[in-house]
Amino acid sequence: MSRAEGAAPAESVSPAETLEAPPAAVELTGVTVRYQARGRRAGQAVTAVSDVSLTIGEGEFTVLVGPSGCGKTTLLRVVAGFEPAAGGTASVHGAPPRPGHGTGLVFQQPRLFPWRTVGGNLAFALARHGLPRAERAARTAELLELVGLSGYAGRRTWELSGGQQQRVAIARALAGRPRLLLLDEPFAALDALTRERLQEELRTLTARTGTAVLFVTHSVDEAVLLGSRVLVMAADPGRVVADLPVDLPRDAATDPAALRGTPEFAALRGTLSRTLREAAGAA
Numbered sequence: 001m002s003r004a005e006g007a008a009p010a011e012s013v014s015p016a017e018t019l020e021a022p023p024a025a026v027e028l029t030g031v032t033v034r035y036q037a038r039g040r041r042a043g044q045a046v047t048a049v050s051d052v053s054l055t056i057g058e059g060e061f062t063v064l065v066g067p068s069g070c071g072k073t074t075l076l077r078v079v080a081g082f083e084p085a086a087g088g089t090a091s092v093h094g095a096p097p098r099p100g101h102g103t104g105l106v107f108q109q110p111r112l113f114p115w116r117t118v119g120g121n122l123a124f125a126l127a128r129h130g131l132p133r134a135e136r137a138a139r140t141a142e143l144l145e146l147v148g149l150s151g152y153a154g155r156r157t158w159e160l161s162g163g164q165q166q167r168v169a170i171a172r173a174l175a176g177r178p179r180l181l182l183l184d185e186p187f188a189a190l191d192a193l194t195r196e197r198l199q200e201e202l203r204t205l206t207a208r209t210g211t212a213v214l215f216v217t218h219s220v221d222e223a224v225l226l227g228s229r230v231l232v233m234a235a236d237p238g239r240v241v242a243d244l245p246v247d248l249p250r251d252a253a254t255d256p257a258a259l260r261g262t263p264e265f266a267a268l269r270g271t272l273s274r275t276l277r278e279a280a281g282a283a
């Protein structure tokens, strides 16, 4: 038997299999960021993060935790396109990060314009995203419905509670229909009950819109409750030292309070606390 006769028939490849996988929501490869120090160390370069590689898939909810100063905000700023990397490469949906392009940002403080109404704040964001004036009112109503503030368009921002203001900030971040939401300790300044409500709402609405999320927090509880995955960073220099999957049953019917009471939640919480302590010790 000739070699050709005995060879297995060539595998047929369907057209779908030849298509390339879509780019990840975020792809960082060997990212290093340096700042110029001020004060007594003026002139010296501070390496804020060093050689960070990570991938965030479409629609994935990733949480970033780590001791103070380990570079969480810096990494978020790189992904947002505000901070250039001194080394390595960063991409968001396959393109270099650009501020306001495909990403929405939420900070610890809502940072709303106090001289505008709630609707005015959202209309301003919609205008920046190029939405025609005639379509802004309808989209504003849609965004407010998404964050549970239907009917609040005419309110002044200073008439709202801290939690309501943060809901408006989330609506504003969603104005450009971003496929990636970046949140830097968005609920840290809120009381416990409001924080819990907003955690639940954020989880539900990002699942509904299919938005990928990169969420920074200092709270172990919040990280396990929200993340489908938690990245742990250590400092000096800032780097990712652990990548913990969070595999908890989480459908629309799952009550977060019940989830918190499960042994699985407690075990993950324990693992994350231990990893964080080790990361703080490793700095």
Ligand SMILES: Nc1ncnc2c1ncn2[C@@H]1O[C@H](COP(=O)(O)OP(=O)(O)OP(=O)(O)O)[C@@H](O)[C@H]1O
Residues within 6 Å of the ligand: 035, 036, 037, 038, 046, 047, 048, 066, 067, 068, 069, 070, 071, 072, 073, 074, 075, 238
């Ligand atoms: N603009 C800047 N100029 C100089 N150094 C900076 C600047 N921004 C951040 N750094 C330094 O870079 C490092 C990382 O800071 P970053 O704010 O990213 O940390 P973080 O993990 O978000 O901290 P925290 O949890 O306290 O908010 C720190 O050592 C910080 O002092």
